[in-house]
Amino acid sequence: MKHSYIDKYGDLNSLLHKLDPRAKVLAFGAALVFMISEPRGEVGVFVFYYVLIAAVALLSRIPLVYILKRCLMAAPFILAAAVLLPLSRLSPNVGKTGLFTRENLCLSLSLLLKAFGAVILLTLLVSSGKFNNLLRGLRRLHMPSLLGSMFALMYRYIFLLNDEMLKLKLARESRTPGKLRISRFKVYGNQAAMIFLRSWKRAQVVYHSMLARGYHGEFPEYGRLRFVWSDGFFLAGFPAVFAVIRIWC
Amino acid sequence: MSHNGFQNGTAIVIENLSFSYDKGKPVLRGLSLIVERGERLGIIGPSGAGKSTLLLHLNGLLMGEGHVEVLGQAVGKKTIPEIRSKVGLVFQNPDDQLFNPTVKEDVAFGPLNMGLPEEEVHRRVEDSLKAMNLKGFEQKAAHHLSFGERKRVALATVLSMQPEVVAFDEPFSNLDPHMVRQVVEIIKGIPGTVIVVSQAILPLVSCCDRLALLKGGRIEACGSTMDIIRDKALISASGMDFDFYCDICRRIHRNIS
Numbered sequence: 391m392k393h394s395y396i397d398k399y400g401d402l403n404s405l406l407h408k409l410d411p412r413a414k415v416l417a418f419g420a421a422l423v424f425m426i427s428e429p430r431g432e433v434g435v436f437v438f439y440y441v442l443i444a445a446v447a448l449l450s451r452i453p454l455v456y457i458l459k460r461c462l463m464a465a466p467f468i469l470a471a472a473v474l475l476p477l478s479r480l481s482p483n484v485g486k487t488g489l490f491t492r493e494n495l496c497l498s499l500s501l502l503l504k505a506f507g508a509v510i511l512l513t514l515l516v517s518s519g520k521f522n523n524l525l526r527g528l529r530r531l532h533m534p535s536l537l538g539s540m541f542a543l544m545y546r547y548i549f550l551l552n553d554e555m556l557k558l559k560l561a562r563e564s565r566t567p568g569k570l571r572i573s574r575f576k577v578y579g580n581q582a583a584m585i586f587l588r589s590w591k592r593a594q595v596v597y598h599s600m601l602a603r604g605y606h607g608e609f610p611e612y613g614r615l616r617f618v619w620s621d622g623f624f625l626a627g628f629p630a631v632f633a634v635i636r637i638w639c
Numbered sequence: 640m641s642h643n644g645f646q647n648g649t650a651i652v653i654e655n656l657s658f659s660y661d662k663g664k665p666v667l668r669g670l671s672l673i674v675e676r677g678e679r680l681g682i683i684g685p686s687g688a689g690k691s692t693l694l695l696h697l698n699g700l701l702m703g704e705g706h707v708e709v710l711g712q713a714v715g716k717k718t719i720p721e722i723r724s725k726v727g728l729v730f731q732n733p734d735d736q737l738f739n740p741t742v743k744e745d746v747a748f749g750p751l752n753m754g755l756p757e758e759e760v761h762r763r764v765e766d767s768l769k770a771m772n773l774k775g776f777e778q779k780a781a782h783h784l785s786f787g788e789r790k791r792v793a794l795a796t797v798l799s800m801q802p803e804v805v806a807f808d809e810p811f812s813n814l815d816p817h818m819v820r821q822v823v824e825i826i827k828g829i830p831g832t833v834i835v836v837s838q839a840i841l842p843l844v845s846c847c848d849r850l851a852l853l854k855g856g857r858i859e860a861c862g863s864t865m866d867i868i869r870d871k872a873l874i875s876a877s878g879m880d881f882d883f884y885c886d887i888c889r890r891i892h893r894n895i896s
Contacts, residue, residue, distance in 0.1 A: 397780065522740030546738040549782045553734070595735040598700050602728040603796065604720065604752030612747040612760065 399452045400520040405620075406450040407518050411527025413621035418515045420629035424636040425511075426504050431496040436503040438635045443510050446628075450518045460513040461506055468505040472498040521545055530615060535608050542609050547593065554588045650676045650804055650832040651697065651709055657856075658692060658703025666692045667703055668856035674804075679826065679833040681847035681864065683840055685878040688853045690836040691731070694806045697834070698726040710803055724753050727802035731809040733793035737781035742773065742792050745781060749800040760799075767799040771825075787818045794825065804832040811839040840881050844868060852877055 400407075406414070425439050447457060476494035516524065525545075529538045558581050651674040659665040666689040674680050684690050695701040697709060699719040707714040709722050727749075730736045739745040746767055750760040768774055771791040781789055790810075797805060807826065811819050819842050826833055826846045837843055843850065843864070850867040852859040854877050860867060867873070874880055 520740065522744065525740075542740075543738070545740065550734070592735060595730065595732070596738055598695065599728070599730050599736045600738065600748075601700055602698055602723060602726075603749035603800065604723050605748075606720075606752065610748065610751035612744050612751055612757075 397520055399450075399456065399517050400523075402451045402518075404449060404451040404518070406446065406514070408620075409518075409624055410615055410617045410621040411519060411523050412530055412615065412617065413625040414515055414518065415524070415527050415531060417625045417628040418511055421632040422508055422511055424629065424632035425507055428500070428504065428636065431493065431500050433496050433499050433503065435635060435639045436500075436507065438639055439507055439632070440503075442631055442635070443507060443514075446514060447510065450514055452514065452517050456517070457510055457513050461509050464505070464509045468502060468509075471505070472502045475501055526611065526613070526615060529611060539607070539609050546596070547589070550592055550596070551585065551589050554585050554592070558584060558588075648676045648711075650674045650678075651834075652706070653693075653696070653708075654706040656693075656696060656703050656705035656707060658689075658696065658701060660692075666856055667696075669705070670853075670857055672851060672858050672861070674832060674834060676832055678849060679835070679847045681843035681850045682834065682836045682853055683838065683843060683850060683877075683879050684853035684859075686838070689856045690853055691808050693853065694728060694808050694834070694836055697804070697806055698723045698728060700728075724749075724800060725802055726804045726806065727797035727800055729794055729797050729805065729807045729810060731812060733786070733789035734782075736793040736796060737789060740780060741777065742768070742779050742781060742784075742795075743777040745792060746795050746799045749796060753800065763799045763801065767795040770798060771795040786813060787815075787821075790814070790818070790822070798829075802831070804834065805829050806834040806836070808836050809838070810835060811837055811842045838879070840868070840874075840879055841884065852879070 428435060447454070475498050476490075522542075522545075525538060525541055528541075529535070562577065562581060651672070653670060653672045656667050656670045657665060658667040670689070670693065682690050682693065692701065696703060696707050696714070699714045699716075699722060702714065710725055712718045712722060714722055737745050739748055743764060746764045747760050750763050755763070764777075768776065771794055773788070773791055773795060776784070776788070776792070781792055784792065810822050810826070814822065819839075823842050823846045826835060835843060835847060847864050849862065850864050851861040852867065852873065859877060860870070860873055868881075871882075875882075
């Protein structure tokens with residue numbers, strides 16, 4: 391089975407990919423905080439943020455279409471929040487002014503820009519390297535080990551679940567000539583239950599194989615991370631530009 | 640270590656072992672078995688005989704009633720960490736064995752858990768990958784490899800722990816004939832005690848010194864490989880009859896010659 395959608399661009403040879411994961415996590419995290427702490431209703435300043443984000447995206451060599459697809463996945467939730475936001479600030483004058491005032495539009499637009507900016511930044515952080523490297527970076531930054539193990543296992547089980555799903559899909563389609571009738575939709579329900587049962591059973595075997603190799607609750611770390619001057623430069627420079635925009639613009 | 644003559648002493652002693660899953664039907668019923676150090680033992684038996692369950696008892700993944708002793712130590716809660724570093728289990732499906740993001744990390748997982756220094760871990764990873772002809776695969780993700788490659792990686796993950804006993808669960812399943820041959824050669828080349836559980840009796844004949852027939856949760860017969868396969872009545876009664884394959888081979892041989 392092939393699963394290329396995770397870590398798809400983790401192997402690219404860009405400046406962003408070469409950075410130490412610790413530097414990336416801290417720099418992106420700080421940048422995110424500066425951006426989302428912009429006062430509500432601010433819109434114009436996001437031009438600067440987006441120019442900066444676009445520059446980093448270009449630097450990463452990750453295709454724009456891929457980033458936009460990630461945004462599309464988050465879009466329903468972000469749009470729902472942006473639409474509902476003005477409703478949470480109804481004033482007694484709403485009958486006169488209507489819902490679509492300039493202030494409300496700015497509020498919604500500001501929320502949209504913050505949220506999509508955050509999605510793009512996080513996409514760049516996660517996609518500009520292998521997931522395991524990011525995990526190593528997070529562990530070195532003293533992320534709780536239980537959380538680290540959970541992320542590592544989740545990463546492993548996504549493939550396991552997907553494998554089981556693909557196998558069941560093939561089995562179903564090979565015995566389903568033509569289109570599946572609506573009356574047979576319960577097949578999907580049974581299939582979902584079967585995926586979880588099978589995955590659970592396999593997870594038990596995987597756990598046995600971990601125990602057999604001495605697993606005692608923590609994933610051991612292997613290999614060293616090298617923090618060089620370019621990492622330091624990025625860690626200091628990237629959030630600093632965001633801070634300047636936040637403070638002066 | 641020699642493969643032709645057994646080393647002194649016993650590697651594994653199992654006495655009167657019984658086990659059932661969740662108080663269901665017993666899988667192992669008073670099983671007893673002795674494995675000598677340095678020998679290669681094949682365990683055959685029909686589906687559901689308890690072969691894989693038996694393997695899981697060797698390093699305390701399951702603990703039934705009875706006595707299991709590995710390299711002079713009784714398997715118990717206190718001895719489990721040490722025993723697990725001495726007994727390597729190679730699971731039937733490599734996908735169950737590979738759970739780290741890269742091949743290198745998977746192979747290093749066991750040695751790191753053993754608390755070895757990083758230089759030693761690195762050396763073992765290199766050696767195991769080299770032995771399995773997997774140089775250049777270090778940074779690859781296991782789920783992107785072919786089945787045969789994953790099988791070799793799974794074996795490398797165990798070899799890197801340098802266990803004194805290596806136990807294989809159905810190592811020949813889902814393999815093409817070329818890969819079966821490779822696995823047979825790998826098994827022959829492993830220093831130390833090897834236990835191979837399989838329904839594929841023919842590859843076992845070529846790589847095991849001794850065969851044990853497991854049926855109904857007990858060892859029905861145990862002896863030298865040739866003695867066991869010569870006993871046609873025993874083999875046939877246990878459902879491990881391989882006359883069918885021999886007939887095909889004879890016919891092919893006649894047609895070719």
